[in-house]
Amino acid sequence: MVYSAGVPSPSPITSQNRSGVPPTNLALAPVPPEHLTPHDLVTYFRCPREMELRHRQREAWRTGHPLPAIGSVPPEARTRSPLPPPPIGHLLTFQGRLDVFPTDVLIYEDPEEDGLPILFPPERNQTRAFLQRHGHTLVDPSWGLSGRPDLVIRRRDGSLVPVEYKETHLWERFHEVHGRLFDLIQVLAECRLIEVTWGQRPRVGIVYYGDGPGGGEREGWVELAYGDEERAWLEHALLMIRQDRERPPIPSETHCSGCEMNRDHLCPQAAVPFGRHRGDGGDRAGRAQGYFGRA
């Protein structure tokens, strides 16, 4: 039935009809999309099975039920993630401390993240007001996405910029580190969260690299455009993840040696034991343990 202006709308669906009998057909209730985070996108891009196992592990912790079994996939499906890389044609790199101007203001900071660089004096830090009003987590109900950028800066022209700080990647090795695309995926998702939360689309997102908590001696940052192309990629990525019923493992020495699911003995497809990576003399073990120990 089509309703036009002036025609009364039907009564809203309620949990009981006029006779007081609860309706038996609740199939019309919309099913919310599977909840995803920027970190899920990163994990799926690295290894879809890792993301799936992580979700199942959390569900098992929450309900107290054993981890449900997960199906195997043929080896030929385990070569690379089905998710294509994000568009990074509009990428700028800079060396040194992140540029912050006297007219910029900090409007959000993840209060549960330690070791973030202090870029703003107290009089230009307006994060408390936001956190009191909205809480810590930014939520996009329409795309089923939620998460926390490290920082959100409001520039003099009113534009908003998310900043993701990475203290574990040395700037001088930026072009070698495997995490580069992962970091960009994360900041694209944060751009979307800002777009929904403040009703204003960021033009760019920033990944800021240091070599220690709060900054370091070798700093630099990457500025990635958040335009129509990047936004469309993100929407497609969320759809693809939700439609993927297999979520295959993509074993690789690099990823498996630092994978929490491997550490927790949940993945029989791991390429190497946790913390073991050929070529780095076992040094990765200490770094991986240290990293997850801090998480």
Ligand code: SF4
């Ligand atoms: S151990 Fe390797 S294959 Fe298994 S979930 Fe982790 S990254 Fe994927």
